[in-house]
Amino acid sequence: MEKQFFAETASLSRFVLRRDRLRIPIWIFAFVAATLLIAVAFTDLYQNAQERQAIAETMKNPAMTAMVGPGYGLANYTAGAMMAHQMLLMTAVVVGLMNILLLTRHTRTDEEDGRIELVRSLPVGRLSNLVSALLVMVLVNVLLALITGTGLYALGIETMNLEGSLLYGAALGATGLIFAAITAVFVQLSQNARSAIGLSIGFLLLAYMVRAIGDVGDEAISWLSPLGWILKAEVYVNNYWWPVLLTVGVAALLAALALYLNSIRDLGAGFLPSRPGKMHASGFLASPIGLAIRLQRTGMLAWAAGLLLIGASYGSVLGDLESFFADVDIMQEMLVQTEGFSLTEQFIPMLMSVMAIIAAIPAIMAVLKLKGEEKNERVEHVLGRAVSRNRLLGSYVLLAFIVGFVMLSLAGLGLGLVGLSVMEEELALGMFYRAALAYLPAILAMISIAVLLIGWAPKLTGLIWLYLIFSFVVVYLGGLFQFPEWVVQLSPFGHVPRIPIEDMNYLKLLLLTGGAAILAALGFAGYNKRDIGR
């Protein structure tokens, strides 16, 4: 019986590790390096208790709570407390993302491409594939937890003691495990890798937002989100271990559910219903752009809903922010008078930049889809007919542009509409919208760089994601760390005027758009010259 299910699991696990012998170390290294660097940077930047306490004061507001989670130990804001408060949640979200991508890659993607069928024809158990993938994820998350934990401790920062450091690592690892397990369930439910990834990332974002709403408002709501649990560990402040145990326990249950679902389904099948198909194509599906839209429709609708929701949830916080500062007179005077802008207004650009970077993800995905089509040898159907390469690539670029525009609009309007409805302060909806659309040239630049890669280095298109992560780091953390201006400007998002505290700068945006156009043109030239194929 056991053999029926688990035969050769160990060799499959080794095979998974072998296939990812670079990918996994790179992920882990990136997490550890980023965490340690930031810990060191924090202690360098804020060298004494007064400086840290001043930061703690600025952290005591709902917008920050929504973004990074509730602050523990704000009264005695040690370097450790600061690290756990400002970095743990964001890092955990990205750890979740890593688990989603890695697990899907070794399960549904392999199944969809027919490789599991080959494996299953060998004397291999029915669940061996899923179990081996899960085991590898356990190994990855445990390694991540241990290396991060001991690394933080080894920095020798006074308030980062051994227990707290290990708990910090364990919190990340536990988050990873629960998202690996959730993904394992979605992989059973949905029939293809794309929607499995879509559902899992959707769940991740939902977990983030539910927690944001709960942390700002009713704490009970935070209990609905695994990301909410992990913050209750109060790392470096009270060091509770039970949230880690809870998370790992639930992860184990979810993994068991995934294994059960896997054991009762056919290879290649899912549980979510697939509708009966059409005999004929609609008039819409008659051109490369029609095809591009049709292929990505569902995913893009989900992203649109997601961005509207993110905008709306940030917007709902704006009202709390205002009433919060109304109570704290000193703060209000200290921060508001200097700039001539209300605190709400000062937060808008920061929220907007984060949302713009999230909005860039579906836009980049829309254009990179062409690369995926090429890899799956489906581009030749289109190019083999009366379609030029310019028209094909142009269709995907146009779609990506529209996606970027729609996503930004939804995020901006969601923020503005909900924000205005909960705020006393009179702000114009148009201001919100302009603040959002100012980021369109930056998204355009990201699309153009993706086009450049598709044209000249199709194997390296993944670099665009690194660049987006870099952009996120400099834009999001740039404010906290006061990075030098030139570093921030290495990202297109760093050139966007921070409306409303800065004026709209059309010249800058025009230059950004022009630069994007040049890169895109180069990309088109490359795409016209190269071989199509894997």
Place this chain on the structure above:
Amino acid sequence: MTILQTKGLTKKFGDFAALDGVDIEVGKGEIYGFIGPNGAGKSTTIRVLLGILRATEGQATIFGKDVWKDAVDIHKRVAYVPGDVNLWPNLTGGEVIDLFIKLRGRTDKNRREELIRRFDLDPSKKCRTYSKGNRQKVALVAAFSSDADLYILDEPTSGLDPLMERVFQECVMEAKAQGKSILLSSHILSEVEKLCDKVAIIRQGKIIEKGTLHELRHLTGTILLVETRQPMPALSEMKGVRGIEEKGGALSFQVDTEELDNVIRYISGFGVVRMESSPPTLEELFMRHYEGAGVGGVS
């Protein structure tokens, strides 16, 4: 009239030459067989012809136009069926066929329904659920319902059952009857033998033999099956005799055409009981090259 022509076509992937000086020529109304073992370079040649890969050296023209520079114009009159038909898992077969027809520019809706019926395809299923053969049918229906002048078919029947192969052959013959040209790559010899007017054999990126089927058979002579009352001691030493095999008391062997007369004279001295002659099949022709025995090296 020449529809498709390549001259010294060479394609390198890094240092590896997948194609090395390929010359083929397809005339109007001709079915041109392009045969060779796996990895010989058939698909690579076809991808170059479609302007999907760029030739390292050499020329290729279709309808007198350069396959790389004028790809879009050429494709308006070309129908292509790839060897490995990868489709979009979440579109139905019917949707894909319609899309393909529309992307070519010219439309013939009635042909579509007729072909779907003849190929026995269910167009309402998602491509994800199709077997290899069904995916090939989708591509074939789209190709044959288009009013193309040149059909480029890359091992189009490798997933079809014998019944469907018949339908495919009918479609090819109908196209030929309408004066269309066809480039058919295959490693299924009976298919090529049945359909093709001309054949080119490719191996390791080089064309090793080409011409009409008649010419190629001429090259390799005749197969004789002979039973004699007395044994023929010197047969194996005779010039132009190859591949002697014992078959149920009779001997089967191949004779080069120019030596046929001598050989018959020799045999007749031993009391012929039974004698059958047949042209060599393409298979025999093919095996001779596969074995690497050398092109014409034995005789």
